[in-house]
Amino acid sequence: MAGSETSTGYAHPEVLVETDWVADHLHDADIRLIEADEDVLLYELGHIPGAVKLDWHVDVQDKYSRDFIDQQGFEQLMSRWGITNDTTIVLYGDKNNWYACYAFWLFSMYGHARMKIMNGGRAKWEAEHRPMTREVPHYEPTRYKAQPMDESARAFRDEVLLGLKNPGRRLIDVRSPQEYSGELIHMVNYPQEGAQRGGHIPGAKNIPWATAANPDGTFKSAEELRQIYGSNDVTPDKEVVTYCRIGERSAHTWFVLTKLLGYPRVRNYDGSWTEWGNLVRSPIEK
Incomplete structure (x- = not known):
């Protein structure tokens, strides 16, 4: 069932x-x-x-x-x-x-x-x-x-940039802590996901995508998921943008937030770090 x-x-x-x-x-x-x-x-x-x-x-x-x-x-x-x-x-x-x-x-x-x-x-x-x-x-x-x-579930770089000072928005970087910190820039076996700079988008919270899954790959319960995101101040009243390197891992988090938890305003920035880490003068934190 x-x-x-x-x-x-x-x-x-x-x-x-x-x-x-x-x-x-x-x-x-x-x-x-x-x-x-x-x-x-x-x-x-x-x-x-x-x-x-x-x-x-x-x-x-x-x-x-x-x-x-x-x-x-x-x-x-x-x-x-x-x-x-x-x-x-x-x-x-x-x-x-x-x-x-x-x-x-x-x-x-x-x-x-x-x-x-x-x-x-x-x-x-x-x-x-x-x-x-x-x-x-x-x-x-x-x-x-x-x-x-219908691109209402999709975020683009200019929208992400303009929203950096929006106190009601939450950015979620779903990559590994090593990618988030900038320690890991180049992913082995993923040359198409390369970026010239490491780090994360300013203000983004690091909530790795896999934290939403149980060891057998199934999704965690709604109560567990609400605890994971709520403890990071990612709540249903906020506008949320997720990103990773090319948007696939962050789509997993988008699914969790929209379909499993019912958050009404979640978008996936599929340009993600492959785009942001290669942009001239893009603001970056480490």
Whole structure:
């Protein structure tokens, strides 16, 4: 079963499903599983039967500018996967679902209403010895229609800069303490996320994204999550902006705050440190 209000206290428990729910609905025609991994090679090693692969380096990136695919590109992607506007999308992946939450954030901007995250992600499914396959599914193309991108959940650098003196806003740097302090500038194996300067945006609070997850990759309870963010003065009455290096880890925190805790004003700054750490004269703290 999906998480319930009585057991979790989540604001929107319907956005989470457990592994047993997914196992019970593997053959439902109106459900499409999408695996979105940080390690894009994992899908080929084995995936949940019927799941399609979202490759972040290929499927959702604009070919020329540092941006996402446009409305037409998104429609073509959904159509290729046999997804209709009424399909329930279930996203899962590695690394506590960070790329799955990134996809959830992006897909929501194009207006897909029926989406869920599989709690615990790929690691929990594997730990429970559930079925995996290397067979790549093929679905009949559909005629999907997306809405124009609603960027109200997205923050841009000029907005972040202008809001630095806003006492009612909270910036959350979800990276590791070493990245936040500036001790770690270059991430091994992530050359596309490079920055010329280390540190963090002035006033940002360091709440690493993974603190929201249990050891098995599932999300912590609403009570635990409220304690984590509330103790850092990140409360529902505040405007909140999350960031990391390219926006994927901070999308995980965006998901936690908006969908699990019900914060009304949260945006993800996907330009993040790869943009900010390379800007001329951008203010930086260490």
